[in-house]
Amino acid sequence: MAFAHDTEVSLRAAAALVNTLPRTGAGTADTLATAEDLDAFLAEHEYTGAIVRDDAELQALRAIRPRLRELWGLSRTGAVPAVNAMLRDGRAQPQLVIHDGYDWHIHATPDEAPLATRILVETAMAFVDVVRADAYDRVRHCAADDCAAVYVDFSKNGSKRYCDTGNCGNRMNVNAYRRRKAEESA
Numbered sequence: 001m002a003f004a005h006d007t008e009v010s011l012r013a014a015a016a017l018v019n020t021l022p023r024t025g026a027g028t029a030d031t032l033a034t035a036e037d038l039d040a041f042l043a044e045h046e047y048t049g050a051i052v053r054d055d056a057e058l059q060a061l062r063a064i065r066p067r068l069r070e071l072w073g074l075s076r077t078g079a080v081p082a083v084n085a086m087l088r089d090g091r092a093q094p095q096l097v098i099h100d101g102y103d104w105h106i107h108a109t110p111d112e113a114p115l116a117t118r119i120l121v122e123t124a125m126a127f128v129d130v131v132r133a134d135a136y137d138r139v140r141h142c143a144a145d146d147c148a149a150v151y152v153d154f155s156k157n158g159s160k161r162y163c164d165t166g167n168c169g170n171r172m173n174v175n176a177y178r179r180r181k182a183e184e185s186a
């Protein structure tokens with residue numbers, strides 16, 4: 001599934017942000033709890049525009065996570081009102097821009113808008129693409145039975161089953177192997 005580059009980047013960042021919620025990603029802890037966590041997230045996912053790195057910004061980012069996670073539990077049609085509400089709440093005003101060596105892409109919020117607002121709107125814009133491309137089946141939960149992480153499948157044939165937060169695929173293979181062995185010896 002080929003989305004525009006900025007759409008894919010936004011979807012990966014949104015999934016990563018959702019996966020910082022407790023009991024969602026690689027562990028049970030909230031992994032966006034401290035200033036260091038925020039730094040780590042911003043090192044992994046680059047954002048241009050204003051970044052303050054204060055507690056208010058951290059709390060605002062933490063606060064949009066449930067709203068982003070909701071998108072992973074909706075159908076294509078069900079997502080439409082949620083996405084439209086996010087665009088409205090963030091006062092989205094799409095503009096084509098070019099900067100810092102990136103090709104033409106869309107910014108739907110001014111650079112000085114708060115980071116949480118920019119991420120909310122950027123995620124909504126990316127989901128606009130997902131809905132328009134009728135690709136909502138790529139918006140998935142990890143297939144590992146002990147993992148609640150989310151991801152978007154960008155593979156050509158739509159065969160990706162596990163998230164990117166740990167080694168869910170390997171772990172499930174090992175479990176299946178052990179089960180088979182146990183059944184054989186039983």
Ligand SMILES: [Zn+2]
Binds near residue numbers: 097102
């Ligand atoms: Zn940009």
Ligand SMILES: [Zn+2]
Binds near residue numbers: 144166168
């Ligand atoms: Zn997983």
